[in-house]
Amino acid sequence: MARPGDLKVEDITVRFSGLTALDRISLAVEAGEVVGIIGPNGAGKTTLFNVICGFVRPESGQITYRGQPLLGLPTHRLIRLGIARTLQGLGLWPSLTVLENVVAGAARRPSFGAALFGGRSSMRMERQLVQEAGELLSELGIAQAASAYPRSLPYGVQKRVSIARALMARPSLLLLDEPASGLSQREVSELAQLVAGVRQTAALAIVDHNVDLVTEVSDRVVVLNFGRVIASGTPQEIRADPNVAEAYLGEPAVAQGDSGDA
Amino acid sequence: MHTLLVLIIEGLVQGAIYAALALALVLIWRATKVINFAQGAMAMVTTYVALFVIQLGLSYWAAFAIALAFGFLLGAVVERVLVRPVESASPFNVVILTLGLYLFLEAVVPMIFGGSIRSFPPAFAITGIEVGKVQVPLSGFDLFTFGSVLVVVLLLAALFQRTNLGLRMRASAFSPEVARLLGIRVGRMLTTGWALAAVLGALAGILIAPTLLLQPTYMDEVFIFGFTGAIVGGLDSPWGSVVGGLLMGLVLTFVGYVSPDLETLAGLAILTAILMVRPQGLFSGHRERRV
Numbered sequence: 001m002a003r004p005g006d007l008k009v010e011d012i013t014v015r016f017s018g019l020t021a022l023d024r025i026s027l028a029v030e031a032g033e034v035v036g037i038i039g040p041n042g043a044g045k046t047t048l049f050n051v052i053c054g055f056v057r058p059e060s061g062q063i064t065y066r067g068q069p070l071l072g073l074p075t076h077r078l079i080r081l082g083i084a085r086t087l088q089g090l091g092l093w094p095s096l097t098v099l100e101n102v103v104a105g106a107a108r109r110p111s112f113g114a115a116l117f118g119g120r121s122s123m124r125m126e127r128q129l130v131q132e133a134g135e136l137l138s139e140l141g142i143a144q145a146a147s148a149y150p151r152s153l154p155y156g157v158q159k160r161v162s163i164a165r166a167l168m169a170r171p172s173l174l175l176l177d178e179p180a181s182g183l184s185q186r187e188v189s190e191l192a193q194l195v196a197g198v199r200q201t202a203a204l205a206i207v208d209h210n211v212d213l214v215t216e217v218s219d220r221v222v223v224l225n226f227g228r229v230i231a232s233g234t235p236q237e238i239r240a241d242p243n244v245a246e247a248y249l250g251e252p253a254v255a256q257g258d259s260g261d262a
Numbered sequence: 263m264h265t266l267l268v269l270i271i272e273g274l275v276q277g278a279i280y281a282a283l284a285l286a287l288v289l290i291w292r293a294t295k296v297i298n299f300a301q302g303a304m305a306m307v308t309t310y311v312a313l314f315v316i317q318l319g320l321s322y323w324a325a326f327a328i329a330l331a332f333g334f335l336l337g338a339v340v341e342r343v344l345v346r347p348v349e350s351a352s353p354f355n356v357v358i359l360t361l362g363l364y365l366f367l368e369a370v371v372p373m374i375f376g377g378s379i380r381s382f383p384p385a386f387a388i389t390g391i392e393v394g395k396v397q398v399p400l401s402g403f404d405l406f407t408f409g410s411v412l413v414v415v416l417l418l419a420a421l422f423q424r425t426n427l428g429l430r431m432r433a434s435a436f437s438p439e440v441a442r443l444l445g446i447r448v449g450r451m452l453t454t455g456w457a458l459a460a461v462l463g464a465l466a467g468i469l470i471a472p473t474l475l476l477q478p479t480y481m482d483e484v485f486i487f488g489f490t491g492a493i494v495g496g497l498d499s500p501w502g503s504v505v506g507g508l509l510m511g512l513v514l515t516f517v518g519y520v521s522p523d524l525e526t527l528a529g530l531a532i533l534t535a536i537l538m539v540r541p542q543g544l545f546s547g548h549r550e551r552r553v
Contacts, residue, residue, distance in 0.1 A: 053443060055439070074442075075439075075442035075443060076441075076442045076445050076446060076447050076448070077445075078443070078445070079443070079444060079445030080445060084443070084444075085443050087439070087440060087443070091437045091439065091440035093432070093433060093436045093437065093440075094436075095432070095436070096429070096432065096433070100429060103426070103429065104429050104430065104433045104441075104444055104446075105444050125426075126425065126426050129426070165444070166443075169444065169445060
């Protein structure tokens with residue numbers, strides 16, 4: 001248990017014009033660990049990711065990654081620290097092919113000036129990136145989609161593309177935002193396998209409504225409700241926790257598995 | 263028949279200039295969803311810089327290169343210093359800002375360079391080339407105008423479609439948030455976009471200056487024609503804007519043949535008609551999404 005903490009979130013409070021979205025949230029994701037974050041709609045799960053990524057500024061609190069403070073850091077710096085994230089809306093570029101989408105995820109890129117003036121080394125690096133992206137697509141079992149445009153693909157495949165794009169940066173921490181939403185039962189179990197593969201190289205934090213998925217793939221589960229951590233522990237402990245059942249049963253909207261957290 | 267040929271050639275050459283300006287507007291529109299109303303005025307500034315360089319005794323080519331380089335710098339500075347601080351507000355603020363910049367540049371240039379009408383030299387002879395003993399209605403400068411726009415457009419297409427920088431610029435334009443998560447410095451991409459757009463503008467400005475003569479307002483009409491070309495092309499389609507610009511050149515040349523007074527009027531009429539009947543442009547649809 002005493003491994004050095006990777007991501008540490010401490011006492012984060014976020015208020016949106018009077019409404020407290022996150023109330024002194026603390027949690028940690030340690031190296032190599034998979035942490036699931038569940039909770040009813042509006043519990044603050046996505047807001048938490050948004051704070052980590054610098055999209056939302058918290059009123060108070062602290063976030064560190066490998067000891068380095070994250071708050072106030074511009075979003076584009078995260079990838080260099082090893083943090084990648086997928087979005088609920090996927091955000092795949094419709095005018096780029098799957099391969100181009102994935103290449104765009106590379107953190108190691110030809111330098112700005114070199115690319116502008118088309119140096120030879122930047123060309124070589126680009127070829128290498130394309131090759132890497134192709135390999136990643138094969139690993140995720142979607143190599144045949146490489147030259148397709150995202151909108152022509154089934155939603156489950158698009159989700160894999162967005163994960164491939166995030167992995168292109170070779171993150172040490174991957175934040176998955178609602179990876180199971182909109183997936184069929186079979187696709188969800190494929191996703192569980194994918195997570196098991198990814199965790200060989202990166203720690204994961206997964207926000208999702210799908211309690212079955214989260215408890216299956218996570219080492220630890222944190223339950224949020226109304227911006228507070230109401231429970232945290234191993235999947236077995238969480239399943240047995242009466243507070244968790246109450247939070248879910250008291251919120252019928254959850255059963256519909258909709259997206260769109262605050 | 264001969265007249266028709268002359269008009270088509272002239273139309274395409276004029277159209278190439280409008281196309282360059284239209285493409286500049288589209289580049290910025292795609293990246294920031296604003297029309298840069300100062301695009302023409304910025305091109306006017308760079309052409310004055312070119313004239314200044316020529317009057318220093320340097321060659322046309324030195325002036326040409328310096329004008330384009332100055333355009334790149336000017337575009338970058340405008341984005342970084344003026345546009346960036348208001349970027350997070352509504353796009354309207356940026357539009358008003360570019361209108362303000364337009365007025366500012368047209369007011370400040372006569373203070374520095376004088377407001378009188380100046381002639382500007384062409385790169386090559388403007389008389390028709392002789393093939394054997396026949397003079398064809400195509401001058402060396404026509405060829406240069408059309409050719410240089412073509413080269414710059416193709417270079418830009420290669421940049422956007424074949425390089426990682428282009429990929430990152432397209433990525434930033436489509437979804438700044440995702441681009442940031444992927445480690446792309448979206449701000450820098452925007453600066454580059456504005457800089458490249460201003461290079462296109464500078465090219466248009468320097469190419470049309472010999473025909474129009476140089477004065478602080480000489481790009482106003484060109485801007486409107488280029489803008490109309492961009493609208494005809496659908497505003498978010500680079501290829502559409504090039505085609506739109508060429509079409510504008512052809513149509514306006516034919517109108518100008520009937521009566522030169524009608525040219526500006528026709529340009530405005532086309533702009534109004536397109537905005538009323540088909541505001542998404544003639545070439546909007548699925549095709550341009552791939553560019």
